Amino acid sequence: MAKLGVRDSATFPTKAAAVAWATAREAQILAESGQQSTAATMTLSEAFQRYKREVSTTKEGVRWEQIRLERFDRTLEWVGELLDNITSEQVAKWRDQRLETVKPSTVRREMTLLSSVFEIARREWRTCKANPVRDARRPSNGPGRDRRISPGEVLAITTRLGFVEGVAPVKLQHELAVAFLIALETAMRQGEILGITVADVNMPERWVRLPKTKNGSSRNVPLSSRATELVGLMMEGKGGRDPLFRLKSASADTMYRKVRDELFADGPNFHDTRHEAITRLARKVEVLDLARITGHKDLKSLMVYYNATASELAKLLG
DSSP: OTTTTTTTOOOOHHHHHHHHHHHHHHHHHHHHHHHHOOGGOOOOOHHHHEEEEEETGSSSTTHHHHHHHHHHHHTTTTTTTTTTGGGGGHHHHHHHHHHHHSSSHHHHHHHHHHHHHHHHHHIIOOOOOOGGGSSOOOOOOOSOOOOHHHHHHHHHHHHTTTTTTTTOSSHHHHHHHHHHHHHHOOOOHHHHTTBBGGGGETTTTTEEESSSTSSSEEEEEEHHHHHHHHHHHHHTTTOOBBOOOOOOHHHHHHHHHHHHHOSSSSSOOHHHHHHHHHHHTTTTHHHHHHHHTTTTHHHHHHHHHHOHHHHHHHHHHH
């Protein structure tokens, strides 16, 4: 590499690493010569590393972000370029390539993360002047998922998992059945349910405290009579800050998908319990109360999960 009469060289295991080094070294030489601001010497790869250290670690979904940032660092052709040299055309080309292999919703999430890196670099680190992701069109998510869960499906899944009414779970598959049933009653997410401790439960007043949720805030979730019974089963023999469930999310996902696929050709996802629960709860409480239960901060997002059928609405009309 040569720039302004300065020659330098190094060896790297990958082309991306070599490009990143060369770009950063050239920027350094220019900055030292006074021809370029020192603020514009950060490559995208360096931005990913700093973002992982300083920003991702403050979020609930830290592991999700770090995995995707590491993937970006391995696969993006322009990861070694200076932030200010990356264009919206490059982002658009990458977007179209990703759409050939993954769903639009995945690309949208990845573009959101990539945009966040550029925004932090622009606003806080002052290492770039613009965010090229903002000028690249985001793919449409398409129609929202409106999958409901029938009573027959609930019975089939819980029976296959070995759930026995009124009997405290012994095996992890029994715990999964209870978590599934609690989700249908409360609209809590799987991770929220599996993270509950005894100290989070107020049985006399029938609510559960969720100290950390997906949107970063805490909330109290009221329990129906049925949910209270199910939580009570999980509390047997436990106290203090003992977790209600031994089951972890990764194991729960694998176990649930295996059972579902054995039972149905097109069975419900675990997350479909949130659609089902919100639709049921909407018949019982006002919309603002429903938003407090589910943790939604705007009603537009809440409506994504409300999937009442025309038949159900007709019955409400009388």
